Amino acid sequence: MQKSLDFQTIMMTLQRYWAEKGCLIWQPYYSQVGAGTMNPATFLRVLGPEPWNVAYVEPSIRPDDGRYGDNPYRFQQHYQFQVILKPDPGNPQELYLQSLQALGIDPAQHDIRFVEDNWESPALGAWGLGWEVWLDGQEITQFTYFQQAGGINLEPVSVEITYGLERIAMALQGNYHFKKIRWNENIKYGDIHYMGEKEHSTYYFETADIERLRKMYELFEKEAELALEKGLVLPAHDYILKCSHTFNILDTRGAVGVTERQALFGRMRELARRTAETYVAQREQMEFPWIDTPAISGASSPHAITVQTSSTSSLPDKADFLLEIGTEELPAADLQSALEQLQSTLPAMLDDVRLPYQSLQVLGTPRRLTVYVKDLASRQDDQTSQIKGPPADRAFDQDGNPTQAALGFARSKGISVDQLTKQEIDGGEYLVAQVHLEGKPVSEILPEKLRQLVADIRFNKSMRWNASGVAFSRPVRWLVSLFADTVIPFEYAGLTASNASRGLRFKDADHHPLDNANAYFDFLASHNIIADTGKRRDTIRTQVEKLLTSVNADTSVDTGLLDEVNNLVEAPTALMGTFDKKHLDLPTEVLVGVMKKHQRYFPVYSRDGDLMPYFITVRNGNDAHVDIVAHGNEEVIQARFADAAFFMREDSSKTLEEMLPKLDSLTFQPDLGSMRAKSERVLEITKEISIDLDLSLNEIKSAERAAFLSKADLVTNMVVEMTSLQGTIGKFYALRDGEPEQVAQAIEEHYLPRQAGGKSPASKPGLAVGIADRLDSLVGLFAVNMAPTGTKDPFGLRRAAIGLLQNLLQLSIDFDLQKGIQTAAKIQPVPVTENHQHAVFEFITGRLQNMLLEEGYRYDVVNAVLAAQGANPAAALRTVQALEQWVKKEGWNEILPAFSRCVRITRDLGQTFSVEPDTLLLQETKDLYAGVEKARVALEKDRSIDTFADQIMALTPTINTFFDNVLVMDKDENVKNNRLAVLQRVSALSDGLADLSHLEGF
Amino acid sequence: MQKSLDFQTIMMTLQRYWAEKGCLIWQPYYSQVGAGTMNPATFLRVLGPEPWNVAYVEPSIRPDDGRYGDNPYRFQQHYQFQVILKPDPGNPQELYLQSLQALGIDPAQHDIRFVEDNWESPALGAWGLGWEVWLDGQEITQFTYFQQAGGINLEPVSVEITYGLERIAMALQGNYHFKKIRWNENIKYGDIHYMGEKEHSTYYFETADIERLRKMYELFEKEAELALEKGLVLPAHDYILKCSHTFNILDTRGAVGVTERQALFGRMRELARRTAETYVAQREQMEFPWIDTPAISGASSPHAITVQTSSTSSLPDKADFLLEIGTEELPAADLQSALEQLQSTLPAMLDDVRLPYQSLQVLGTPRRLTVYVKDLASRQDDQTSQIKGPPADRAFDQDGNPTQAALGFARSKGISVDQLTKQEIDGGEYLVAQVHLEGKPVSEILPEKLRQLVADIRFNKSMRWNASGVAFSRPVRWLVSLFADTVIPFEYAGLTASNASRGLRFKDADHHPLDNANAYFDFLASHNIIADTGKRRDTIRTQVEKLLTSVNADTSVDTGLLDEVNNLVEAPTALMGTFDKKHLDLPTEVLVGVMKKHQRYFPVYSRDGDLMPYFITVRNGNDAHVDIVAHGNEEVIQARFADAAFFMREDSSKTLEEMLPKLDSLTFQPDLGSMRAKSERVLEITKEISIDLDLSLNEIKSAERAAFLSKADLVTNMVVEMTSLQGTIGKFYALRDGEPEQVAQAIEEHYLPRQAGGKSPASKPGLAVGIADRLDSLVGLFAVNMAPTGTKDPFGLRRAAIGLLQNLLQLSIDFDLQKGIQTAAKIQPVPVTENHQHAVFEFITGRLQNMLLEEGYRYDVVNAVLAAQGANPAAALRTVQALEQWVKKEGWNEILPAFSRCVRITRDLGQTFSVEPDTLLLQETKDLYAGVEKARVALEKDRSIDTFADQIMALTPTINTFFDNVLVMDKDENVKNNRLAVLQRVSALSDGLADLSHLEGF
Secondary structure: OOOOHHHHHHHHHHHHHHHOOOOEEEOOOOOOOOOOHHOOOHHOOEEEEEEEHHEEEEEEHHHHHOOOOOOOOOEEEEEEEEEEEEEOOOOOOHHHHHHHOOOOOOOOHOEEEEEEEOOOEEEOOOEEEEEEEOOOOOEEEEEEEEEEOEEEEEEEEEEEEEEHHHHHHHHHHHHOHHHEEOOOOEEEHHHHHHHHHHHHHHHHHHHHHHHHHHHHHHHHHHHHHHHOOOOOOOHHHHHHHHHHHHHHHHHOOOOOOHHHHHHHHHHHHHHHHHHHHHHHHHHHHHHOOOOOOOOOOOOOOOOOOOOOOHHHHHHOOOOEEEEEEEEOOOOHOOOOOOOOHHHHHHHHHHOOOOOOOOEEEEEOOOOOEEEEEEEEEEEOOOOEEEEEEEEEEHOOOOOOEOOHHHHHHHHHHHHOOHEEEEEEOOOOEEEEEEEEEEOEEEHHHHHHHHHHHHHOOOOOOOOOOOOOOEEEOEEEEEEEEEOOOOOOOEEOOOOEOOOOEOOOOOEEEEEEEOOOOOHHHHHHHHHHOOHHHHHHHHHHHHHHHHHHOOOOOOOOOOHHHHHHHOOOOEEEEEEEEEOOOOHHHHHHHHHHHHHHHHOOOEEEEOOOOOEEEEEOOOOOOOOOOOHHHHHHHHHHHHHHHHHHHHHHHHHOOOOHHHHHHHHHEEEOOOEEEEEHHHHHHHHHHHHHHHHHHOOHHHHHHHHHHHHHHHHHHOOHHHHOOOHHHOOHHHHHHHHHOOOOOHHHHHHHHHOOOOOOOOOOOHHHHHHHHHHHHHHHHHHHHHHOOOOOEEOOOOOOHHHHHHHHHHHHHOOOOOOHHHHHHHHHHHHHHHHHHHHHHHHHHHHHHHHHHHHHHOOOOHHHHHHHHHHHHOHHHHHHEEEHHHHHHHOOOOHHHHHHHHHHHHHHHHHHOOOOOOOHHHHOOOOHHHHHHHHHHHHHHHHHHHHHHHHHHHHHHHHHHHHHHHHHHHOOOOHHHHHHHHHHHHHHHHHHHHOOOHHHHHOOOO | OOOOOHHHHHHHHHHHHHHHHHEEOOOOOOOOOHHHHHHHHHHHOOOOOOOOEEEEEEEEEOOHOOOOOOOOOOEEEEEEEEEEEEOOOHHHHHHHHHHHHHHOOOOOHHHHHHHHEOOOOOOOOEEEEEEEEOOOOOOEEEEEEEEOOOOOOEEEEEEEEEEHHHHHHHHHHHHHHHHOOOOOOOEEHHHHHHHHHHHHHHHHHHOOHHHHHHHHHHHHHHHHHHHHOOOOHHHHHHHHHHHHHHHHHHHOOOOOOHHHHHHHHHHHHHHHHHHHHHHHHHHHHHOOOOOOOOOOOOOOOOOOOOOOOOOHHHOOOOEEEEEEEOOOOOOOOHHHHHHHHHHHHHHHHHHHOOOOOOOEEEEEOOOOOEEEEEEEEEEEEEEEEEEEEEEEOOOOOOOOEEEEHHHHHHHHOOOOHHHOEEEEEEEEEEEEEEEEEEEEEEHHHHHHHHHHHHHHHOOOOEEOOOOOOOOOOEEEEEEEEEEEOEEEHHHOOOOEEEEEEEOOOOOOOOOOOOOOOOHHHHHHHOOOOOOOOHHOOOHHHHHHHHHHHOOOOOOOOOHHHHHHHHOHHHHHHHEEEEOOOHHOOOOOHHHHHHHHHHHHOOEEEEEOOOOEEEEEEEEEEEOHHHHHHHHHHOOOHHHHHHHHHHHHHHOOOOHHHHHHHHHHOOOOOOOOEEEHHHHHHHHHHHHHHHOOOOOOOOHHHHHHHHHHHHHHHHHHHHHHHOOOOOOHHHHHHHHHOOHHHHHHHHHHHHHOOOOOOOOOOHHHHHHHHHHHHHHHHHHHHHOOOOOOOOOOOOOOOHHHOOOOOOOHHOOOOOOOOHHHHHHHHHHHOOOOOOHHHHHHHHHHHHHHHHHHHHHOOHHHHHHHHHHOOOHHHHHHHHHHHHHHHHHHHHOOHHHHHHHHHHHHHHHOOEEEEEEEOHHHOOHHHHHHHHHHHHHHHHHHHHOOEEEEHOOOOOOHHHHHHHHHOOOOOOOOOHHHHHHHHHHHHHHHHHHOOOOOHHOOOO
């Protein structure tokens, strides 16, 4: 066996490989960059219309990935090999896979996968869609179709291939620790880089002086601006990169707060945008000198496939039809969605074109969307139709000769005037043409319809890739369209449909011609491809269950994960791997999170529900060399767990309480102070609202302690690394520190719900802290004028408001929002005006209104209730629900007008009159007064919409009698006012419940 | 013909070449660096004992080389390919030359030369000795043996090879503009880099914000210090590099003054030193893990040469002896010096070892130091000698038996006691041994003597290179030591002498065995090597003259340059090139400076003395492909002139006067202000001293204008680029601006002398401004405590003082230094104490003393005169010269004692008495008084040493008579005082001329 390549030879081999393809070989950038993307050879050159193919090594610096050289896979510096192909050569995945082969990776022995991974650089205003490439579960490459850079749409789109060289070397050499990678004959990677990892980690995590770095950032930013003012693209870009690196160090030091982060990203993005625009303008002025650079060698020609051309004149009456849309790996959700769409659009289309068929089947894998129509007619039925022409009286002149109108109509239908008949239509007489439509063959009908069918598939996120300009989830690379043995060609995305499909990667030549449509299934089977998603899911489930049984584990299978995995493979083979038992000491949330979220592994639980040191992954391919695949995956998960263990270990030196001082250096927002200051405010607010929320004394104690510690985990390494675990880690560490269970729970729960509709806190302390936290953010940020505007909500205030409301509503807890806002306002470090408080209140009730409307409540009901009870969301909901019932009742048509009359006559008076019962003159008035007093007493006992409505219903005849017989506006001022006073008391019955004037029919 | 390599293939080829040799392939550094040396893979890895072989590309940033993309050869970024070989593999030059062949450079077609170039990085505390490698006059590589880094001696020494990739690509591709270099098939170098050159040049020269960059510098420096405190080597190094780059930008913006530059360098150097020391300590603690890394493949084995071993027992009685010390290219001056040393040490050595010979000849080229001895005896003469032993009376005991003393003596001489004799020596009787010394053969005598002979050669600067630890001008790579056909082997520098010489590079295999000593000359001739320096010089002169004649030029040949060129080649062939006539518009000093200093070309003058558009260079080798060599050289000189023209053009937008405000941003010294402030002081001082220096009114006007403009040229691009042209460019631009000739001249001349012994100003305005400038520097810098200490003189104050003195002495101009110092002191922006002024004065007179002593004047004479006339150097010199004559005269032995008696009796009196002529008692006293009065009058007329000595001579008899007959110390106080008063008047005759008490014999 040939010795595997050493690290430097890997770099040189890739250089040579891509140079031979025609790429320009470039050098690493001379400022610290987080990725090769930031090198101007990528960031700038992907802009504008000129071709550009380049390849280079980029030592990439990510301070927060530093692990002091302890972690096998994570380091503050890693080597990328970056390739840009602009425009898309049509076969970038194949070119990439050939480069792996050039490195000595035999695809037959491994599981190579393209796993959805979209990429975004908030600092550079850049994003793209693509994948991580996995080699046996390990990410070895990032593969992206760039859509935007510097906020500019990229035309053409660039393909970016970013190899992770260490990962590749590890896999090649079988050394699963960076230290052991052979760099050359004599020297190992660790020999040269271990000390650097240790020292830079120390510098980034512990040493770097925050104040000085902030100053550097400012200076770099100003120089970037200065350079831009002078139109100097490259100097500006260099300083933006320096900003970015400095930001990364600050971030690693834990010195960047949430709002500060947003602000800094915004500033960098703006600079990047201006840089990009200046660059494009510069190239334009130079008249795009590279516009005619030839394509790279090895690029595919989309029209190279010979289309089989059986004569379409000899089509059978009916036959099976196959449409296959061959794609690069679709994201699981997109595959699902596309199949659902085809399931409905295809029958509709066939009906529309009058092509009958026996049955149809929609199939799909990540690389193909397939429609198989059984016994499709080869030709439409003939059809005769009647077409209305000009009125008969204008069709012939006095001499009975046809007029121009008649002649023109006949000509347009391709018949003679003789063939027109007269017919009465809608009471008038018209010329009518009988037109016989001969059914057309599928070869004529389908091409445009099929093109449309494909083009109409919609995705959540879609991308462009080539000059055709079409958008799809991922690039479409081939199209099969076969009616029996005849190709029904159509064009889409620069491709022409043919009879050539493709098999499983590596197993087959690129283009596999099919003799006819029904050869398709045998062809798939020969590659172990299961295109039927249901069948594939069952296969996987069976395989997984079998493996679970083999270790005597709980055999239930996570359906959500199963669905996802099902959409990641064409030819599934489940396999089991193990990991070191010691990792089971880590929090289960962490282990499961890593397995499911990062790796799409099925975790394995014992029948008692405990996690076991196994995982199950599903490879794409058969069971050959499954040991190599399992081994690779095991190394990956070990490293990931080691990473988590490293953080936990690092964090164990301090209790949560001891970590609090570090919150001082984490800015929440410049004017609102640090996260420490924020957590102190949260504590204050918690104290006040806990009583309103009716917490017990014990609960209050827990809530206060939880509030005190609520933000401490933000400075733990574990949360810095996996932000989504904030709260969860806080809970874990709190328990480790010996905090009471209830405190730990509240720390975790104060983040609930994690997203709209997510779980609400189960405990009142968790609820209280969560409300306090959100009120603080809302009030503080509104006060410093950072309220959301338009679609912009950088600080997640909408989510905060919705979360707060959801908890109150779900738990049906009364809470006075206005008081809460006042409480939060009192202790902000900045002045909070009445206007600000009002704006916060309006903002929250605005969200509440939306939530209620989305629940399907009537607009007028919601508005009526919120006008009176917006400050107490839970009560408002209860009232809305009740009122909604009332307005549906039959009697409501009586009740509302009666009450409305009382309100309308009094609402603009501008003053409130007292009733003088003794001077009430008429009996009707006296009766009304007695009635209203009775209602008032009832409502005092139970202030609800039901009581109100019951009472008004009872009072309605009295009201109606009153208005029928009494003239309210008596000439005697006293008499009039006394009557008005009674009516005002009626109106006041709805106070605090709803403002019924918002209701329809009021 | 195969297509020449494109740029990226050159990089990849070098990577492959050096990887195959065993070098680790490394990547460019991620902060801007001026050179690959700064990459930690060089700067740190060359420290300590561990082997390290590495190669990498380094895009190197030198802001002040920016030319907006206009210059064919100069750019703010160039690509280096850096190789470090540690330890020296023994044949690094050969490995390097093979790499050029790998790139397709056919050495037979080119002139490849190793031209002395020593390297120093003041920021990194690093230096080494080596060469520029020239390809047809173009520097393509820097080749250095590192001696120190971070102030630490390097053991082992590393070989650093730094390829200039653009230069190599230009030569290979025949594209003599960077824009035209083919980078790959489709893209040219200029396509990707032209805009970068333009933008970065603009940024560095015009845009960068000086204040912000200063702040960055401070922040970087503080972070470096912080990292060092924590023992973090790599982070510290990174920030030092950032300091360095920031410094370079500031420098390019013209914002760094002379003293500030020194200070910043000092700070960076100190940081680099600490970093280096920390790194070494770190490696030591790790126990130098790489210590056993194997040598690179292709390293030479110094003992691989088979030594010819004729039996030394059969040597002829006499024969020719050849010693050849084969070296890597010696610097011209070192070659010269080594040959001179051998010319005297070799005969002395042969005499010492009693080996007669007929004649000897010392020969040399840059690659060989040769000694050829004609008819050397093969064996020493025999010799008998007598050795004194112990006294006879202690040699035998009472019984006549020999004592231990006698036995021991005999034993030590290798004879028996019987063989000892007694002999009377210096009046005592001793035992004596007769020792017969048999003459030894050369094979026994010479090895150690030859080793010593080589080891004793001394050089101005020498270097170490391998484990032998010896130091030489450049590495010694082979030794030939042949007596007739017999090798006389000896060891030096890890080599063993053999019979294997080497011929001209590329013409011969590495090792050319010689059959016997006198085959040497035929061997050299076969390679066209002229080892006889005189013959070689004549050959070159004849060739040059012939070429000069061919264009009808002045045929005189610059002897200094001829001597230098003679020492640069072994096989000279002169050739002529041309350059574009338009460049003749540049100042002649610039053109000639570039040709002579940079390129060692002979400039060509017409018979009228005007420069002609030709140059003559002397290649090493024969005249094959001389057209290619000439063409290459022409391209080089064109580019250099284009560079100068670029600067002149840039500078032409402003007059000198208009440039003055820019001096504000050029710091002279922080406490002393900007260069603008300095030049204003120079103007003030000039005004005052011009009168003292006796300038005419016109001259004063010119001096003031010149002072006003004196420093303006420091901010011109031309001077920023070629500092040595300061003043010269000032003159040129002044004339261009229409300033008067005398002003222009003074601007240039105020820098004279440029070095000790150089030309002094020809004009008084030039003299005056120069004195003013130097006084300002001396006084100001002493006042801020920056006087030179020990060997440290960062601000060149010694040179300033010496220059000032030299001008006054050469022009013999009286000038009151003390007054001048006061004038300068008055206007300094800092307080200048009396002590400071005194220190400046002492410092200057200290230099004057040295100068006079070095001129060979007597120590006592110099001291005597300076004690009285130090403040006026020119007068002091005149007096010294006169006094030196007098002390040599015969009569001086009479004069001095007489005068001395008068002085000695009076010098400690502490008060001065008045003579009361009327109360003088004795005639002797009266005569003496009359004599002294006469002398006084004579001296008043001509206050010179001659007059003084004449007068004293005349007075001597009178003095002597006085002392013979008069008792000065009379008991009568008045009588005594009156006599002392007369003697005091005698003593006073030398006042202001000399303090004769310093003279010997006083």
